[in-house]
Amino acid sequence: MALALGLAWSAMRTRSGQHAAANERRVVVLPFENQGDSSRQYFANGVTEAITTELTGIGGLNVIPRSTAARYRGTPKTVSEIGRELGVGYVLTGTVQWDLSPGHDPKVRVSPELIRVADTSSVWAHGYEAVLSSVFQVYSDVSTEVARSLKVTLDAPERRALARRPTENPEGVRPLPPRDRLQQPRPLARQLQRRHPNAGARGWRSIRASRSPGDVCRRRWG
Numbered sequence: 001m002a003l004a005l006g007l008a009w010s011a012m013r014t015r016s017g018q019h020a021a022a023n024e025r026r027v028v029v030l031p032f033e034n035q036g037d038s039s040r041q042y043f044a045n046g047v048t049e050a051i052t053t054e055l056t057g058i059g060g061l062n063v064i065p066r067s068t069a070a071r072y073r074g075t076p077k078t079v080s081e082i083g084r085e086l087g088v089g090y091v092l093t094g095t096v097q098w099d100l101s102p103g104h105d106p107k108v109r110v111s112p113e114l115i116r117v118a119d120t121s122s123v124w125a126h127g128y129e130a131v132l133s134s135v136f137q138v139y140s141d142v143s144t145e146v147a148r149s150l151k152v153t154l155d156a157p158e159r160r161a162l163a164r165r166p167t168e169n170p171e172g173v174r175p176l177p178p179r180d181r182l183q184q185p186r187p188l189a190r191q192l193q194r195r196h197p198n199a200g201a202r203g204w205r206s207i208r209a210s211r212s213p214g215d216v217c218r219r220r221w222g
Helices: 002-024 038-056 066-072 079-086 132-149 156-163 185-195
Strands: 026-029 033-035 090-099 107-116 121-125 128-131 173-175 217-219
Touching: 026 038, 026 066, 026 079, 033 038, 038 066, 038 090, 038 107, 038 132, 079 090, 107 132, 121 132, 128 132, 132 156
Parallel strands: 026 090, 033 090
Antiparallel strands: 090 107, 107 121, 107 128, 173 217
16 A cells, blocks of 8 residues: 555656646747837737747747737736746746837837746846847847747757848838838738748738738838
């Protein structure tokens, strides 16, 4: 009897340890908060989607689907509560802010923070400021740092995928002229796909995510 109880206890501890280890690399990307003009919320949505997709492509991570994470937009729930509900070990949050100073190229500041659910401590945080043509590199850098923080080793294909430029267009993204503000984002996304067939999802995700006709940026088609 004692031996049977001991074996059962050992099995329970093993399963519990395996579950905890799995949660340690299970992460949710909460909707990034747009700081500033509410009409630019679409871009924060695009940043959230892009980073979620990049992390999902890393085999050593278990990433909560974006549709599930989107339910927590503006939620009053704490990181601990969200972590328990989703069974994740880490939560990635962040903010997005624009700098549209006259006479300068538009810049966007993306400030992600990776939080450990167990003790709500900040594991990693960084502020990235980039002109729009370089914003895709920010997505790759964030994903790489999250993987490093969670001690996930990227294999060669994953490193190549994160390093790949979404488009060879040297001017990338530019401010949207007033005459183009009524042009819908989805036709723009389709045009990007035709003109840059090798761009992949990363190359047009932020445009596709737009829901506002008052877009402040779009791809230059050459």
